[in-house]
Amino acid sequence: MVTKSRSLTLNKLSSLLIKLIGLTLSGLMLYILFKRNFLVKSVSSKPANLQPPVINTKNITSSQPEQIDLSSWQYILVNYDHPVTQEFIDNLKLVNTPEGYGPQLKVDERIYPQLEQMLSAAKADGVELYICSAFRSVDYQTKLFNNKVDEQLNRGLSKEQAIEEAASWVAKPGCSEHHTGLALDIVAPSHRTLDDDFETTNAFAWLYKNSPKYGFILRYPKNKKDITHVNYEPWHFRFVGDKAQEITDSGLCLEEYFSKIKQI
Ligand SMILES: [Zn+2]
Numbered sequence: 001m002v003t004k005s006r007s008l009t010l011n012k013l014s015s016l017l018i019k020l021i022g023l024t025l026s027g028l029m030l031y032i033l034f035k036r037n038f039l040v041k042s043v044s045s046k047p048a049n050l051q052p053p054v055i056n057t058k059n060i061t062s063s064q065p066e067q068i069d070l071s072s073w074q075y076i077l078v079n080y081d082h083p084v085t086q087e088f089i090d091n092l093k094l095v096n097t098p099e100g101y102g103p104q105l106k107v108d109e110r111i112y113p114q115l116e117q118m119l120s121a122a123k124a125d126g127v128e129l130y131i132c133s134a135f136r137s138v139d140y141q142t143k144l145f146n147n148k149v150d151e152q153l154n155r156g157l158s159k160e161q162a163i164e165e166a167a168s169w170v171a172k173p174g175c176s177e178h179h180t181g182l183a184l185d186i187v188a189p190s191h192r193t194l195d196d197d198f199e200t201t202n203a204f205a206w207l208y209k210n211s212p213k214y215g216f217i218l219r220y221p222k223n224k225k226d227i228t229h230v231n232y233e234p235w236h237f238r239f240v241g242d243k244a245q246e247i248t249d250s251g252l253c254l255e256e257y258f259s260k261i262k263q264i
Pocket of ligand 1: 235
């Protein structure tokens with residue numbers, strides 16, 4: 001009896017154990033299935049993250065330039081139609097250009113720090129720069145201009161034609177940006193000629209890319225002669241300060257940029 005009841009108990013226990021194992025296994029399977037399904041869902045939900053991000057229009061910078069005070073010294077406009085004023089010249093404080101970059105020339109003291117930084121940065125990048133022109137007095141400009149006019153007269157042009165042609169190469173006295181002390185002609189020691197070939201040098205490539213970081217713009221870009229009255233000059237850089245990168249990126253010449261500002 002005792003043996004029978006013990007074997008009955010054992011049978012009950014083993015069937016209970018089998019049930020338990022069965023339950024555990026089915027629970028485990030359910031868990032695996034659930035987990036797998038969940039993972040698949042997670043993976044399948046990934047492409048949703050690849051959808052284009054929602055564009056926050058508040059972060060897009062407008063192509064419309066910001067309003068600036070055009071009467072500020074760094075925005076002085078000197079060109080064919082806008083001669084420099086005697087007042088501006090009288091208030092100029094000139095300092096020598098940094099040493100080691102060509103002849104000792106003069107610039108407005110307010111642009112010296114950034115000019116010096118730009119020249120040092122070029123040197124650190126292994127690029128040699130040579131400043132061949134900076135501030136020019138009206139008298140000196142008169143000499144340069146008259147020489148250019150004589151050159152054109154010798155080519156057989158009439159006086160009127162000679163003056164007009166000369167003005168696209170050398171600004172009329174009083175109308176040169178060099179009177180402001182904010183403009184420089186920068187070339188390379190190995191390429192001191194002011195010609196279009198300067199744009200093939202690594203000095204030009206460096207200046208074109210980096211000069212806006214120091215407040216300078218390429219003042220007479222290609223295809224802007226109708227507006228600037230000046231031929232393309234890959235060597236002529238003009239200080240404008242903080243807006244240099246924006247002006248450069250806009251593809252506008254200074255006259256166009258200023259007229260856009262005036263429309264705001
Ligand atoms: Zn120049």
